[in-house]
Amino acid sequence: MTRAGQRLDARVKVPSELAQWIRVRAEVSPGERVFVRLHEVIQENAHKLYPGMRLTAPTLFRLTRDAEVEMNEDADQGLRELVREQIRQRRYEPAVRLGIRGQRQRSDATVIAATIQAGGRRCLRPRGRARLTSLFQIAALEAPGLRDTPWTPVTPARLEGDVSLFDTIRAGDLLVHHPHESFDESVERFISSGAEDPDTVAIKMTVYASATTRHSSDRSSGPPKRASRWRASSS
Numbered sequence: 472m473t474r475a476g477q478r479l480d481a482r483v484k485v486p487s488e489l490a491q492w493i494r495v496r497a498e499v500s501p502g503e504r505v506f507v508r509l510h511e512v513i514q515e516n517a518h519k520l521y522p523g524m525r526l527t528a529p530t531l532f533r534l535t536r537d538a539e540v541e542m543n544e545d546a547d548q549g550l551r552e553l554v555r556e557q558i559r560q561r562r563y564e565p566a567v568r569l570g571i572r573g574q575r576q577r578s579d580a581t582v583i584a585a586t587i588q589a590g591g592r593r594c595l596r597p598r599g600r601a602r603l604t605s606l607f608q609i610a611a612l613e614a615p616g617l618r619d620t621p622w623t624p625v626t627p628a629r630l631e632g633d634v635s636l637f638d639t640i641r642a643g644d645l646l647v648h649h650p651h652e653s654f655d656e657s658v659e660r661f662i663s664s665g666a667e668d669p670d671t672v673a674i675k676m677t678v679y680a681s682a683t684t685r686h687s688s689d690r691s692s693g694p695p696k697r698a699s700r701w702r703a704s705s706s
Contacts, residue, residue: 480582481521483513491605506609532583535568624653636664 492506499505514529569583627647629639639645647657665671 490608492608532569532571534566537564537567624650626656627652630656636661
């Protein structure tokens with residue numbers, strides 16, 4: 472933006488929690504659903520943030536920081552709290568990628584990289600639309616006619632019926648294919664069987680997500696006879 476012939480650079484942060492697609496309801500025909508990108512709404516209304524200035528060449532960029540955070544895993548805190556703390560600390564980690572789109576990509580990338588102290592060698596400039604994962608919001612719309620028939624995962628053939636999972640593995644390696652084969656009837660069953668086995672000394676795993684839909688992180692609770700112990704790290 473410019474003011475009195477002077478060029479100024481400004482940055483508008485957009486929280487990742489905000490929906491990336493905004494539904495337009497005005498002047499839309501019944502039965503139609505129209506969406507516009509969040510950054511386009513911000514771009515069209517940015518003049519309200521900077522009155523008296525002339526805005527020029529807006530640039531959309533996304534910064535990715537190093538996700539590896541050094542934490543004390545022996546601290547007196549639960550696994551979920553540990554993962555949450557790691558996520559909070561990521562905002563202070565070094566930048567590893569700069570995705571940028573705009574009319575002056577090269578010059579804008581130089582200014583942005585200098586501002587965040589990223590350094591040219593630590594930044595990549597991927598081409599294409601930024602943050603394609605935002606399209607999951609569109610994919611989640613209730614539109615049965617546009618969806619494939621839901622797939623119900625099947626139980627692996629060697630695990631069907633009341634069979635011992637450990638005996639099955641001893642008889643030969645067991646390969647499961649997700650999501651075509653059931654995660655609950657293979658991985659979850661394996662973890663649960665290990666947690667309930669009185670001969671289990673410890674169970675060590677790596678947790679790749681802090682979602683609450685899976686129950687593996689709760690397997691360590693239960694009767695005192697269980698000897699299972701969880702030690703997990705986030706990647």
